[in-house]
Amino acid sequence: MATIGAPDSAVPGQPPRLPGEETPEDPGQEPPYLDLDRLEARAREQLPASVYDYYAGGAETETTMAEAPASWRSWRLRPRVLRGTARVRLGTELLGTPVRTPIGIAPWAYQGMAHPDGELATARGAAARGALMTVSTSATHTLEEVAAAADGPQWFQLYRLHSNRHTDDLARRAGDAGYRALVLTVDVPLLGRRRRDLRHRFALPAGLRMANHPPEGDQPTLSDLATATWTFDDIARFGELSGLPVIVKGVLRGDDAARCVQAGASAxxxxxxxxxxxxxxxxxxxxxxxVVEAVGADVEIYADGGIRTGSDVLTALALGASAVFLGRPCVWGLATGGADGVAGVLAGLGEELTHTMALCGLDDVRSVPRDTITPAR
Known part of the structure; x- marks a missing residue:
């Protein structure tokens, strides 16, 4: 069987299991890594309660987080028949960068809490599957260290958490380190109110550091604080500083999306x-x-939030996304299996996507028609 995630993937048979997992005694039992609830339960057993809740928790009543997986299931597939589908192609390009799968890794902070190698292990797992990794500003390894850890494509996610000087320097460093794009995360004018973290009085465990954050002497000045909120003008400015295409992350409205593109966003x-x-x-x-309707077909659009199955990925592609990104499933893979665990999660969802596409008579992730799905009745 061809490697899943390669440009031409065979219709899948039995996928490989995660390292460290036994083959199920019952041949009809789902392979363990496809059961993301089970994978999360294993991670929860291994992590301190405050660390697990940091990764697993949401803001306020956690309504948004809880509703996310079901929202993808509010659509139904409309399979095509007699299409002669023999091979499914998962390979695509994201802003001109070839990837072997449309399933990438979203940024998340403090990966060193989940595994000693942290972001370095995640980078290796992503590269093993030909997937794109987005590296967080709040990483426990420097952006240069993560870039050097594996040869897979990477984007750098940028927050404005520091002085203007330090934030600008991060953008320049990302360009110099070989990142393929800069991801401006714009939905954090201030942190959400995360009750689990408040209950635990969450703090980064001893021995870990926010490697991209400035030293104590480089904190925001009063003038920095007065201009701490980003505007649409910053999109082009950060593109010039970094020399990279700019992706704006955290958009939930069509009018905002259109303004981002007008201001210079590449995606x-x-x-x-x-x-x-x-x-x-x-x-x-x-x-x-x-968002897709507002910006048109010429601009790449990505999505995350509650994607847990291959059919969820296919739904996003049918709705107009060029790629999807995973957060918590990769956290649980990292916590339970390091780089191999991350690669296993990506492989599992890639297998599911390939299988579902074949059943729907589709053979290429780059051309999934909108009429592949319809609202649930």
């Missing part, structure tokens, strides 16, 4: 920040069609 990322900011907010699955 738009529909995201609720994992349900960790505004709550309750519209689900990405429900915001995506409006």
């Amino acid at each position: 738009v990322w529909v995201s609720t920040h994992g349900g960790r900011q505004v709550d309750p907010a519209i689900a990405s699955a429900h915001a995506l069609p409006e």
Whole structure:
């Protein structure tokens, strides 16, 4: 069987199991890594309660987070028959960068809490599957260290959490380090109110550091604080500083998406920040069609938020997304299996996507028609 995630993937048979997992005694039992609830349960057993809740929790009542997976299931597939589908192609390009799968890794902070190698292991797992990784500003390894850890394509996600000077320097460093794009995360004018973190009085465990954050002497000045809120003008400015295409992440409205593109964004990322900011907010699955309609077919659009199955991925592609990104499933893969665990999650969802596309008479992730799905009745 061809490697899943290669440009030409065979219709799948039995997928490989995660390293460390036994083959199920019951041949009809789902392979363990496809059961993401089970994978999360294993991660929860291994992580301190405050760390697990940091990753697993959302903002306020956690309504946005809870509704996200079901929102993708508010659509139904309309399979085509007699199409002669023999091979499914998962390979595509994102802003001109070839990838072997449309399933990428979203940024998340403090990966060193989940595994000693943190972002370095995630980078290796993503590269093993030919997937694109987005590296967080709040990483436990420097952006240069993560870039050097694996030869897979990477984007750098940028927050404005520091002085203007330091934020600008991060953008320049990302360009110099070989990142393929800069991802401006714009839905954090201030942190969401995350009750689990407040209950635990969450703090980064001893021995870990926010490697891209400035030293104590480089904190925001009063003038920095006065201009701390980004505007549409910053899109082009950060593009010039970094020399990279700019993706705007955290967009949930069509009018905002159109303004981002007019201001110079190369792509738009529909995201609720994992349900960790505004709550309750519209689900990405429900915001995506409006964003696609607003910006047209010439602009790449990405989505995240509650994607847990291959059919969820296919639904996003049918709605107009060029790619989807995973957060928590990869956290649980990292916590339980390091780089191999991350690669296993990506492989599992790639297998599911390939299988579902074949059943629907589709053979290429780059050309999934809108009429592949219809609203559930």
